[in-house]
Each structure stands twice: as structure tokens, then as C-alpha cells.
Amino acid sequence: MLSHIAYVSRSCSPLDAKFLSDILEVSVRNNERDGIGGVLMYHDQLFFQILEGEGRLVEQCYGRICRDPRHSGISIALDETVEARSFPDWLMGYVGPDEIGEHTGGAMLSLAGLNAPELSDGDKRGHALELARIMFKKFSKR
Numbered sequence: 410m411l412s413h414i415a416y417v418s419r420s421c422s423p424l425d426a427k428f429l430s431d432i433l434e435v436s437v438r439n440n441e442r443d444g445i446g447g448v449l450m451y452h453d454q455l456f457f458q459i460l461e462g463e464g465r466l467v468e469q470c471y472g473r474i475c476r477d478p479r480h481s482g483i484s485i486a487l488d489e490t491v492e493a494r495s496f497p498d499w500l501m502g503y504v505g506p507d508e509i510g511e512h513t514g515g516a517m518l519s520l521a522g523l524n525a526p527e528l529s530d531g532d533k534r535g536h537a538l539e540l541a542r543i544m545f546k547k548f549s550k551r
């Protein structure tokens with residue numbers, strides 16, 4: 410059974426090169442082992458990540474990520490089973506602040522709408538789902 414999880418969280422410190430390479434290094438290692446693909450986006454201290462793979466392994470990975478003290482306020486936007494993969498096996502693509510517009514075809518220029526205090530939870534979820542949809546489309550064409 411394949412599944413997708415997408416979540417939004419807030420980084421506990423600004424993302425520097427070492428912070429990012431530490432996360433990507435362990436992610437690529439574990440996700441390749443577990444056949445998990447997806448994308449990690451970062452902007453303005455917010456993370457948006459999509460994980461995709463075998464349901465139990467995705468749950469385990471998400472469990473580890475939730476326990477990670479380097480981010481907080483984790484809010485799940487999407488958790489569903491799917492028929493087919495949108496991301497190639499084991500890919501964990503990284504999309505930084507300057508590339509968000511390019512990767513979303515200009516549909517989103519920042520992640521600010523994912524956690525803005527004035528937005529309702531429904532609106533935030535809507536933005537996150539929209540972003541997930543854009544990313545599924547983009548990466549499935551690779």
C-alpha cells in the first residue's frame with residue numbers, strides 16, 4: 410500500500426548550509442533504504458515536505474521527523490493512500506526560497522500562506538494541498 414504524507418513545520422533556527430546538509434544527508438540515506446521519495450521545501454523558517462512510499466515506512470519516517478527537535482509546530486496537510494507514485498523512488502528533492510516560484514510555475518512565490526496567523530486552519534490546509542498538487546504534477550513528469 411502506497412501513501413503520501415505532506416506537512417508544514419517551523420524551523421527552530423534559520424536554515425544554514427550545515428543544518429540543511431545534515432537533514433538531506435540522513436534523508437537521502439534513510440529514504441533510499443526505505444524506498445521513500447518526495448520533496449522538501451524551505452522558506453522563511455517554514456518547511457513543507459512531501460513523503461511518498463510504502464505506508465508503514467512513510468509512517469515510521471514521519472514519526473522520526475515529528476520527534477526531531479530542529480523544528481516544531483508540525484501540522485499534517487495530507488495523509489492518504491495512493492495508487493501510484495508521483496515521485497521517483499528515493500528522491501528527496503530540495504527546493505529553496507529562491508526556487509519556489511520556478512518550481513510551482515509562479516503559482517506560489519513563498520511558503521508564507523502555509524502558516525500565516527491570520528489564515529484559518531482550513532485555508533492553510535487548502536494552500537498546502539494546492540502546493541502538494543503542484544509538486545506532484547511537476548515531479549511526476551521528471
Ligand SMILES: Cc1cc2nc3c(=O)[nH]c(=O)nc-3n(C[C@H](O)[C@H](O)[C@H](O)COP(=O)(O)O)c2cc1C
Pocket residue numbers: 432435436437439440449456458460470473474475476477479480501
Ligand atoms: C525538516 C526535516 C525533514 C526531514 N526529512 C527526513 C526524511 O525525509 N527522511 C529521514 O529519514 N529523516 C528526515 N529528517 C531527519 C529525521 O528527523 C531524523 O533525524 C532521522 O530520520 C534519524 O535517522 P537515523 O535514526 O538514521 O539517524 C528530517 C528532519 C527535518 C528537521
